[in-house]
Structures are given as C-alpha cells and as structure tokens.
Amino acid sequence: MDRRDFIRVCTAVALTSPSLLTDVLLAKGSGFKPYRKALLVNREGKPLRPEEVLPSKEYIFFYPYRSTPCLLINLGKEVGPVKVKTKEGDTYLWQGGVGPARSIVAFSAICTHQLSHPTPSQTFINYYPEGKIAKAVRRDRVIQCCAHMSAFDPARGGEVIEGPAPFPLTAIVLSYEEGKIYALGTLGREVYEDFFDVFRPDLRKLYGSSRRARELVDVCKVMSMEEYTKEIVRC
Amino acid sequence: MGEMSRRDLFKLAGAGVLIGSVYSVGYTKPVKSPGRMLPPPKGNRVVIVGGGWAGVTAAKYIKKEMPRAEVVLIEKRKIFMSCPISNVWLGGLVEMDFLMHDYHTPASKYGYTFINATVLDIDRAKRRVYTNEGYVDYDYLILAPGIGYNYDAWFKGDREMARYCGTHFPSAFIPGSEHIALKRKVHNFEEGTFVLVVPPPPHRCPPAPYERAAMIAYVFKKNRVKGKLIILDPKKDIKPKGPGFRNAYVELYGDLVEYVPNAKIKEVDPVKKVIRTTAGDFKFDDANLNPPHRAGDLAWKADLVNPKTGWCDVDPLTLQSKKDPRVFVAGDASSVKGFPKSGDMAHNHTQTMVVKALVALMKGKDPKEAVRAPTNTCYSMVNGDPKEAIVINVIYDIDRKKGTVVKKKVNVENRRSKQLATATFEWARALYRDMFS
Numbered sequence: 001m002d003r004r005d006f007i008r009v010c011t012a013v014a015l016t017s018p019s020l021l022t023d024v025l026l027a028k029g030s031g032f033k034p035y036r037k038a039l040l041v042n043r044e045g046k047p048l049r050p051e052e053v054l055p056s057k058e059y060i061f062f063y064p065y066r067s068t069p070c071l072l073i074n075l076g077k078e079v080g081p082v083k084v085k086t087k088e089g090d091t092y093l094w095q096g097g098v099g100p101a102r103s104i105v106a107f108s109a110i111c112t113h114q115l116s117h118p119t120p121s122q123t124f125i126n127y128y129p130e131g132k133i134a135k136a137v138r139r140d141r142v143i144q145c146c147a148h149m150s151a152f153d154p155a156r157g158g159e160v161i162e163g164p165a166p167f168p169l170t171a172i173v174l175s176y177e178e179g180k181i182y183a184l185g186t187l188g189r190e191v192y193e194d195f196f197d198v199f200r201p202d203l204r205k206l207y208g209s210s211r212r213a214r215e216l217v218d219v220c221k222v223m224s225m226e227e228y229t230k231e232i233v234r235c
Numbered sequence: 236m237g238e239m240s241r242r243d244l245f246k247l248a249g250a251g252v253l254i255g256s257v258y259s260v261g262y263t264k265p266v267k268s269p270g271r272m273l274p275p276p277k278g279n280r281v282v283i284v285g286g287g288w289a290g291v292t293a294a295k296y297i298k299k300e301m302p303r304a305e306v307v308l309i310e311k312r313k314i315f316m317s318c319p320i321s322n323v324w325l326g327g328l329v330e331m332d333f334l335m336h337d338y339h340t341p342a343s344k345y346g347y348t349f350i351n352a353t354v355l356d357i358d359r360a361k362r363r364v365y366t367n368e369g370y371v372d373y374d375y376l377i378l379a380p381g382i383g384y385n386y387d388a389w390f391k392g393d394r395e396m397a398r399y400c401g402t403h404f405p406s407a408f409i410p411g412s413e414h415i416a417l418k419r420k421v422h423n424f425e426e427g428t429f430v431l432v433v434p435p436p437p438h439r440c441p442p443a444p445y446e447r448a449a450m451i452a453y454v455f456k457k458n459r460v461k462g463k464l465i466i467l468d469p470k471k472d473i474k475p476k477g478p479g480f481r482n483a484y485v486e487l488y489g490d491l492v493e494y495v496p497n498a499k500i501k502e503v504d505p506v507k508k509v510i511r512t513t514a515g516d517f518k519f520d521d522a523n524l525n526p527p528h529r530a531g532d533l534a535w536k537a538d539l540v541n542p543k544t545g546w547c548d549v550d551p552l553t554l555q556s557k558k559d560p561r562v563f564v565a566g567d568a569s570s571v572k573g574f575p576k577s578g579d580m581a582h583n584h585t586q587t588m589v590v591k592a593l594v595a596l597m598k599g600k601d602p603k604e605a606v607r608a609p610t611n612t613c614y615s616m617v618n619g620d621p622k623e624a625i626v627i628n629v630i631y632d633i634d635r636k637k638g639t640v641v642k643k644k645v646n647v648e649n650r651r652s653k654q655l656a657t658a659t660f661e662w663a664r665a666l667y668r669d670m671f672s
Contacts, residue, residue, distance in 0.1 A: 114669045116661055124661050135648060136628050162610075233661075235648065235654065
C-alpha cells in the first residue's frame with residue numbers, strides 16, 4: 001500500500017472534511033509508512049472478529065516486527081479522523097477507528113519518551129479503559145506510561161496529553177475488510193531503531209537473535225494483556 | 236610557587252613552555268605544561284563541565300538536535316555512579332552495577348568528545364576551561380557541577396573538623412566512596428542510636444533523606460538492631476510525600492524510627508558525637524551527617540554563584556546565567572523557583588529548556604521561544620520486603636508573558652504499593668538507557 005492508497009483509506013472516513021487530506025499531503029517526515037499487510041488473528045489462529053475486542057480490556061499484538069508490541073483498543077464509540085498535533089507544532093492526519101463501529105484503534109506500545117514497553121514479565125504502559133482512572137493524568141480512556149507518567153490519547157491518534165513524551169505514540173494503521181482486521185503500516189514518528197539498539201540483549205534472549213527480532217510479520221496474534229504479561233503496573 | 240597565581244601559571248602553560256614547581260626543600264621538579272587540548276573553536280563548540288545527570292543529557296541532546304555542533308563533555312570521574320536509586324542500593328535491593336554506567340558508549344554513539352579530566356578553573360573572559368590535562372576553549376559553556384557540601388555552616392571554616400566529619404560520618408549525597416562507607420555503617424550497626432540529619436532546603440533531592448531513613452530502618456529491622464534511628468529535620472514536617480513517609484515509619488518500623496521536626500542545627504560535634512539542635516541535644520553512636528548543600532565548587536570558581544543563596548542565579552526559562560549569557564547552568568547548581576534539585580528534574584530541564592534554548596541561540600533564533608515545559612517524577616522506596624514505593628509527579632507549564640515556569644499539576648500517591656516499587660526500577664532503567672545506551 002503506497003501513500004496514495006493510504007490517502008484513499010483516509011478519504012473513506014474523512015469525506016466530510018476534505019481539508020484534512022491536504023494535511024496528509026503536506027505532512028513532512030511523519031506520514032504513513034507501509035509495512036507488510038498483516039492479518040490480526042485470535043488465540044485459535046482464526047481471523048479476529050471485531051466483537052472479540054472488548055472495550056473494557058486492552059490487547060497486545062506484535063507489528064510490524066515480531067518483537068515490537070502494539071496495543072489494540074476498542075474505544076467503545078466511533079472515532080473519526082483527527083489532525084494529530086506534535087509538541088513541535090507539526091500535524092498529520094490519523095485515520096480514526098476501524099471495524100463496524102469504527103471504534104478499534106492500535107498504537108505502538110513503545111513509549112516515545114524512553115522506550116518502556118510490555119515484556120513477558122511486566123508492562124508499565126497500558127490502556128485505561130472506561131471507568132479505570134489513570135491517576136497521574138486523572139482520566140480514563142487513556143494510554144499512560146508509569147515510568148515517567150507520559151499520557152497519550154488513543155482517540156486522538158496517540159497525541160501526548162501530558163508528561164515528558166516528546167511526540168505521539170506511533171499509530172498502527174488498520175483496515176477492516178470483509179469482517180477481518182489488518183495492520184497495514186505505521187503513522188507518525190517511529191522509535192524502532194532505538195528500540196532494537198537499546199534492547200539488543202533482551203531481544204536476543206526472547207527471540208534468539210537481533211535479526212530474528214527484526215523479522216516483519218504478516219500475521220499478528222492478538223492476546224489480552226493479562227495473557228501476555230505477568231504484572232500489569234498501573235499508576 | 237612564590238607569588239605566582241594559578242592563572243599566571245596557566246598563562247605560561249598556554250604559551251607551551253616548560254615550567255617547574257619550586258619546592259621549599261630547594262629543588263625543581265620539571266613537569267610538562269598543560270597546553271591546548273583541542274583546536275580553537277569555530278563558533279559552535281559547547282563545552283559541558285560535569286558529567287552528571289544534566290551534563291550527560293546535555294551532551295546527547297545537543298548532538299541530536301544540532302549534529303554540526305561540537306560538543307565536549309569534561310568529567311573527572313572515570314565511571315558514572317547514580318545518586319538516584321542509591322538509597323535503594325543502600326537497602327540492599329539492587330546491586331551496585333544497577334547504578335554504574337560508562338561515559339564512552341554515549342560519547343561514541345552520539346558523536347561528542349568525552350574528556351576524562353579534572354577542571355581546575357574557568358576563565359569566562361577568555362571562554363576557557365582549564366583542566367589537569369590542558370585547556371579547552373568554548374563558544375558556549377554548560378556548567379553542571381552539581382552540589383558541594385557547606386561544612387562552613389557547621390564548622391565556621393575549621394577545615395580539620397570538616398574533614399573529620401566528612402570522613403567519619405560521610406554525607407553520601409555526592410556519589411562514590413561516601414555511599415559505600417555509609418552502606419557499610421548501616422549494615423554493620425547493631426545497637427544504639429543512629430542519627431540522620433536532614434539538610435536544610437534547598438538541598439539535592441528533597442525526598443532523599445526520608446527515603447534513606449526508610450531504607451536504613453528496613454535494614455535495621457531486618458538485622459534486628461537494638462536501638463533507634465533518629466531523623467533530625469530542620470523543617471516542621473516531612474516534605475514532599477509527607478504522609479507516605481510518615482505512614483511507612485509508623486506502620487513498618489514502629490519504635491525503630493523517631494522523627495524530630497524543627498531540629499535546626501546549632502552545633503555539630505563529630506568527635507564527642509553530639510548534635511545540638513533547636514529541638515534538643517542528641518548523642519549518637521553512629522550517624523549520617525548531612526551539612527547544608529550549595530552549588531558545586533566549579534560554579535564558585537567561575538564566579539557564577541550568588542553568595543547570598545549559595546546557588547547560581549539563572550534565567551528561569553533558558554537557565555542562562557544572569558552573569559554571563561554564554562554560560563548555562565544545568566542541574567542542581569542552578570536556582571529556579573519550583574524546581575527540585577533531583578536527577579529527573581536535571582534530566583528534564585536540561586533536555587527541554589537548556590538544550591532547546593542553546594540550540595536556538597546557536598541557530599540565531601529566540602532561545603526563550605524554543606524552551607518547552609519540563610516534568611518531574613520521583614519515586615521513593617519505603618519498604619524492602621515486600622518492596623513498596625510512593626511517588627510524586629509534577630507537570631510544569633511555561634508562562635511566556637512573565638518568562639517563568641509554573642507548576643501546573645502536582646500528583647502525589649502516598650499509598651505505598653508493590654506496583655509503584657516495580658515502576659521505581661523502570662523509572663531508573665529508562666533514564667539510564669536514555670543517557671547511557
């Protein structure tokens with residue numbers, strides 16, 4: 001999927017606001033980056049159905065590399081396209097939710113501040129669904145990292161709400177086609193190169209080698225966060 | 236050396252001549268003069284003095300934001316030891332290598348020059364930093380000398396007594412040997428009274444003395460020490476995270492900890508082991524005696540300290556010295572209203588304010604417009620088994636009209652928890668990897 005195709009995807013959801021598309025074209029260095037088109041599957045390996053993504057929970061999958069974690073979230077209501085603002089004043093268009101209710105979104109689960117991310121032993125960066133208040137930012141429906149209290153808005157393309165994170169979470173661009181959910185690529189600044197560099201020993205331990213950790217995926221197994229990690233640290 | 240001043244000495248040294256040190260016994264020992272270490276700067280050289288949290292952060296982020304800048308970091312230590320988390324290490328909850336980091340990896344990765352030398356003097360008129368290895372000229376200076384101990388406040392210039400106190404009862408607010416000595420004291424203590432003196436504000440890491448007290452109490456409890464830990468605090472109450480610390484002392488350590496507020500120091504006698512305070516006199520068997528803090532010695536040598544406060548006056552947005560706009564004072568030595576002197580604060584304000592302002596200045600832009608509001612997060616471990624912590628998080632905002640920084644939001648979690656203890660370690664690991672990997 002190239003940039004033009006991506007804009008078509010956006011067009012499908014952003015027809016009411018054509019001016020936003022101009023922003024996509026104007027976006028510099030923070031646009032859509034296509035990776036392998038990957039099917040999201042459930043624990044049984046069958047295509048993940050949107051109704052399996054519960055608004056009250058957080059889910060994890062790995063994309064675009066087999067070692068790079070992402071949060072899958074059902075925000076419980078339709079989420080339209082958003083012009084994402086960075087702290088530097090740049091903007092880019094985020095597509096909004098997918099699925100029948102256009103409520104399913106995904107973001108890289110690597111904090112853009114200092115790369116905290118879920119591991120099999122613990123996770124410090126989490127989605128706080130409706131009714132579960134993230135104490136530092138004092139609200140729900142938010143992604144918060146407990147390492148240094150950066151908070152991101154999943155309904156606004158991963159924008160930084162507060163905290164030291166210098167830029168939004170990398171958004172994972174999803175598509176919903178004939179009842180199936182696919183990951184297509186990323187949107188916004190990535191931190192993957194730093195991630196691979198800094199966590200080399202950990203990735204070797206988990207995946208056998210740095211090279212294997214960098215393998216691109218075309219199928220993503222979706223798990224609940226509780227299934228994946230031993231300790232979910234909330235704050 | 237007769238009447239020759241150190242600066243005169245460096246003048247000679249700069250000319251590249253051989254000099255001799257004349258000793259009273261009447262012979263001359265030839266030494267090679269310390270000359271220029273780097274070619275003259277070309278307008279974008281930033282010399283950073285001090286490789287603590289602020290200095291290391293500055294070096295990395297200047298190179299990231301302005302790769303063509305020439306960045307030189309000068310630090311006297313051969314290895315970095317973290318003061319944050321050192322209390323957790325004191326309690327035996329992490330190994331020493333958790334605190335230790337190398338200077339070479341980030342210098343190599345981000346492309347700055349690391350000079351392992353001791354700074355002897357700073358000549359701001361010449362824009363020159365003198366070290367024991369030679370001198371370096373700068374276009375801009377980031378001074379990050381950390382803190383110094385003001386033993387004069389206790390011993391009125393009696394250097395022998397100050398040395399005695401520092402040797403026998405090390406403060407351990409400046410990383411290194413002192414920390415190891417304190418740990419040995421704490422773990423060897425079997426009975427009697429152990430006193431911890433809280434320095435008066437402002438001091439490095441406001442919650443650190445209270446966290447340290449909790450970790451000492453944890454060790455005493457584990458070792459079944461027959462005695463008590465007395466905390467002498469010049470303030471009227473514990474701050475910050477007061478309820479969290481108080482509850483920990485009472486609920487976890489009971490009679491082991493005695494907290495004494497309003498205990499302003501009147502006299503310290505480290506020989507007789509007596510402390511006279513406004514809350515009474517206290518005899519002790521062993522102690523962690525923390526004198527008042529002030530800006531590190533190099534800030535005084537550079538004549539950048541306000542003698543009334545003991546800290547460097549800076550612009551609250553850019554952290555440029557009010558005495559010299561080519562000098563930025565980063566980290567604990569600077570004085571900004573509302574900024575605690577802590578590792579995370581140093582890391583944050585250096586990244587979002589000092590570096591942003593300096594890079595803007597070098598690019599001919601308005602430094603004040605370039606700065607961003609910092610944040611500060613500080614975890615404190617209060618229990619070792621199970622590990623439990625409390626936390627404070629401050630979000631700042633910038634008032635550009637007034638040219639100041641204001642606290643926008645303060646979140647405190649005084650209910651200690653295992654989850655916050657787990658987060659404490661990630662807080663540190665994340666900062667270490669940002670600075671050193």
